[in-house]
Amino acid sequence: MTAETTPAPEVVRIEGLWSVFGKGSESFAVHQDLDLTVRKGEMLALVGGSGTGKTVLLRQMLGLMHPARGSVTVLGRPAELMGGEGAASRVGMLFQHGALFSAFNVLDNIAFALSELGTLPPDLVRDAAMVKLRMVGLKPEHATRMPADLSGGMIKRVALARALIMDPPLLLLDEPTAGLDPNGADEFCALVHELHAALGLTMVMVTHDLDTLFALATRVAVLADKKVIVTDVPARVAQFDHPFVHDFFQGERGRRAMADLPTAAEEH
Structure with missing residues (x-):
């Protein structure tokens, strides 16, 4: 047995x-x-x-x-209690088209949620963002690029790093x-699979x-x-x-x- x-x-x-x-007679249930x-x-x-x-x-x-x-x-x-403060540390979200902030560079996009908390010195926030940048397969020289200068695959990687900045479970x-093209999709799937296993x-x-x-x-x-x-x-x-x-x-x-x-x- x-x-x-x-x-x-x-x-x-x-x-x-x-x-x-x-509402009322105009309402419908999904x-x-x-x-x-x-x-x-x-x-x-x-x-x-x-x-x-x-x-x-x-x-x-x-x-x-x-x-x-x-x-x-x-x-x-x-x-319903998670829609406000503290939600970002519990749930990460990767949006369909990345939804990067066009006025922020790559590193500032990744660091956004951690920066908004205002509880860590800027140097620590930057270090944490650089760790996530490398985690998704990007290089330090990509940190200062703007979203308009990124390929579709890189946008996905930056968005994924941003979703992971608070280490959400x-x-x-x-x-x-x-x-993404087929090759880009395969590479991104491999990255997600690797992170799923490594981070639990x-x-x-x-x-x-x-x-x-x-x-x-x-x-x-x-x-x-x-x-x-x-x-x-x-x-x-x-x-x-x-x-x-x-x-x-x-x-x-x-x-x-x-x-x-x-x-x-x-x-x-």
């Missing part, structure tokens, strides 16, 4: 979530009775069709939206490889890219019908009986991306 494996601690717990926009759990150390990919509220769900985890019903708990606290990624991060990412999903995700949660309809390892989710899942995973790109995956039995 083998000993039961103790589940990793919960980092995100969502129960009975309703995400509602508008999520209804949505449940989801993200455990420490995993990388969960959120997939779903247009309008299923993937990015809305990230905003709920960040505390930028409040549930109309239900609850969102992040790192043991209600997410949870990192959210919105379409992390969007806008918990990551939640929204992605439409199957190669990114299969390269990074330890589990996949599918949003459809206003809730999470299935959560499992990628190979098993791909076999789930639902029209969106079939179209997403069983098309030509999906079959090609899954060709080299281990079987569900091998992953068990």
